[in-house]
Amino acid sequence: MVADTVVWILVGLAIVGLILYMVGLYNTFVRLGFANDQAFANIDSVLRQRYEEIPKLVNACQAYMEHERGVLEDLTRLRTQADEAHGVDQKVKAENAIARQLGRLRLVLEAYPDLKASQNFMQTQQRMSEIETKINDRREFFNASATEYNTCIRQFPPLLFAPVLGFGKRSLLAPPEELRAHIPQPFPLKSR
Numbered sequence: 001m002v003a004d005t006v007v008w009i010l011v012g013l014a015i016v017g018l019i020l021y022m023v024g025l026y027n028t029f030v031r032l033g034f035a036n037d038q039a040f041a042n043i044d045s046v047l048r049q050r051y052e053e054i055p056k057l058v059n060a061c062q063a064y065m066e067h068e069r070g071v072l073e074d075l076t077r078l079r080t081q082a083d084e085a086h087g088v089d090q091k092v093k094a095e096n097a098i099a100r101q102l103g104r105l106r107l108v109l110e111a112y113p114d115l116k117a118s119q120n121f122m123q124t125q126q127r128m129s130e131i132e133t134k135i136n137d138r139r140e141f142f143n144a145s146a147t148e149y150n151t152c153i154r155q156f157p158p159l160l161f162a163p164v165l166g167f168g169k170r171s172l173l174a175p176p177e178e179l180r181a182h183i184p185q186p187f188p189l190k191s192r
Contacts, residue, residue, distance in 0.1 A: 006063035013183045014073045022165075025031040025158055032149040036170055039145040040088045043173070047082070047095055050131045054079045054098075056124045061105075068108050092171040099176050102128075132176075139173045146170040 059070045082094035149170050153162035
């Protein structure tokens, strides 16, 4: 009888301990998720400035770039998708697509020296450059926040509970292609 009581007490303590652990884990996931949402909110205002400048950039380029109209149309379509995106993950994916398309546009612009001499284009390009600098400054903080969250939900034992509690991986903001070339690889492969 005493043994049965002890067993039931131990089972009850284990259940209470598991519930307390899950509550603490849930609160950790929520805290990290909100921190990541806040980091995105800080960068989102600058992304909105970029979205406002994209039509100006497209307009400045259109007269000179008849043959590359597809690049400009894709950029305009991606901007619209970014405006319509809901949730941090969709917005991050849309932003990564815009960054890739802006990289393609930069490559195409090299073939148009007359465009690069245009006053309207130079002003828009200067403004876009200032915005890109701000985005780069805030991207690091956002990605660090998302990485901390992703690391938490991938560790054991939280990885067992994250999907059950409805927490999934967060996307990172990718750096533009021109910056990626300067990022050192963490483990360079040696040729044999």
